[in-house]
Amino acid sequence: MRADDPFRDRYARGTRSMTASEIRALFAVAARPEVVSLAGGMPFTAALPFDVVGDVLDEVLAEEGPAALQYAGGQGDPRLRDVLAELMRHEGIRGSGGDVVVTEGSQQALDLLARMFCDPGDVIVAEGPSYVGALSAFSQYQVEVRHVHLDDDGLEPDALAETLEQLEREGRRVKFLYTVPNFHNPAGVTLAEDRRDRVVELARRHNVLVLEDNPYGMLGFERDPPDALRARDPDNVVYLGTLSKVFCPGLRIGWALVPPALRERLVLVKEAADLCSSSFTQAVAYRYFAGYPWRETLKTLRDVYRERRDVTLESLAEEFPAGVTWTRPTGGFYVWVRLPDHLDARAMLAKAISARVAYVPGGAFYADGQGGSCLRLSYCFPPPARIREGVRRLAGVVEEELDLLRALGGVPTADPDPDGDGGRPAGWGGVQ
């Protein structure tokens, strides 16, 4: 008798690397209430005005119930698309609702665009580190992700130019540049104004489409970020937006604003995937943004996140040992922490969870095994006192690890692929 998986020879190549990983077992414990989770980037939905949301739901059912519970067009509710086009204007984008395609969160747009553009072996250029969910989406299509270094002002244009030239010399097909210019996930940094035109221009010169992913742009604590890349080159930038952070992720509403030439094909790909997004949640979102004071809620959310950011940075400065550095986000959800070299954030996670604090190890945000001594902290969800406690616990763990490292003579070689997953991001599904 053989008691193994009867389907094992039949899986598509793009999903074969998806295995149960050690890290997932750890995150199962991290979800327990005893643990301060600085891991997942979950929006603080408790701050939403539930009375208002209730009113909106009633209104949708009373005024358009049958249509809201029916199939709808694949491109999305035209009323909502116009609202979304309006929303983007404050980033300098003069787009039309006619060029917006509504998706199940912007995560689906990442999947659909990779499906639409990528063949196995194609290259996607992305920041290093880059959003783990994008890496997971791309990995299904067997693309190679090349990372370009990021500093406090975001993507480095010189490094981008070098990478694009190198890829050209190698004869590789680069399908797009994937970038999160504002309050980057996981790095927390923002692409400086004086780099934006250069990035757009480099992409155009090298004939590479830009995928601008902007989930956090409206969550600036001090000021709004510079105008979007899309505003600078409407014909070569696909802009991805989402209501997950300015309203809530539970509705699963994101969108792609595409150059007109791409619209029809993207709608076909979307319809092939799921016919259409939920008519009901689109109607809810439309009414919420068209008829209610959503900017007030957004301001509340920004204040909540700003306070949590402040507490995180203060606690890091007070608690963390010398030799640890971190970014200082001016918006969004994340701080990127760099531990002293030779500390392995992935190996340290078990100890951290035993100390009742969780984070995401940096390796998750690279497709090529980098990031081992880095980690991402999310301050969006836990209340300030819990953040303080979590950072304090984590600092204790880092100090213990440094002690242990010194006792072992200082320089262990990297932990050789502990999950047996080749460092591939597939095992990280579900990390926002």
Next chain:
Amino acid sequence: MTFDCSVAVIAGGLSFEREVSLRSGRRVADALRERGYRVGQLDADDQLVKSLGDGQFDVAFLALHGRFGEDGTVAAILELLGLPYTGSSYDASRLAFDKHAAKSVLRRAGLPVPAAIPLAEGALRELGVGALLDRAMDEIGLPLVVKPNRGGSALGIRLVERADQLPAALMAAFGYDDTVLLERRVAGTELALAVVDGLATLPAVEIRPKEGWYDFAARYTHGAADFRVPAEIDPAVAEHCLQAAHAAHLALGCRDLSRVDAILDEDGVCQILEVNTGPGLTTTSLVPMAADAAGLSFADLAVHLTDRAVARRPR
């Protein structure tokens, strides 16, 4: 079952094997319900004592793996509450969970175990034991296996083939326990030997990982390892291995159910790696696989274990 019996299936907890345990627990609960038991599923959390203490359960089925569960913690609570439960007592669970202590007992019982050196994190950090690592490596020999002294599912276990891999392997293993073992790597056929009291012997399961070794991913991903039941080894040798497993189960004072992990080495010696008192009961787990090969369904196994605990009810 002819009488009305209410079973608390306890699973989850704060162990790193929480997710696996929840899967085991769900499967046990489904099987017992199907056979007519009244079943409540409880997490091993701060509500556990309250839920167990209110008199609604006749017996507890432990589907816990890893720390705060398989290590006897919950068995001790149940003993205090006077509620009978499946599996080993507090003492036996605790002993089996401490790999190094269990090794000593097994060795004294005449059972072959791979040589190992325990290393405490405190001794490294505060007593300068780092200077002795080379000597420890010489004594055990390369390749060697670094593993947390307490813990399961291969979490934190690393194979060390070169001396320069040792520090990273130690850092990883110390993530799971403050004491780790440097254990001689035994090459050979990997076996899982189920011991179920009150049942005819179940066949040995042979594990053939597809690549590398039987790590966490291979354990819980369908198809990442091949299994042979019964193991494709000489039946007389298999019988000898199963006897050794039974002897190990007895030597540690285990009860009802154990899974003995062993390697049949190249000299035909059955080297015992560890004895699990809370073995996995998921759809990819080895004990259910062995039972299935012997014609015993999962529900039969769950009922058998439950009824053994029921029989221990105070009269």
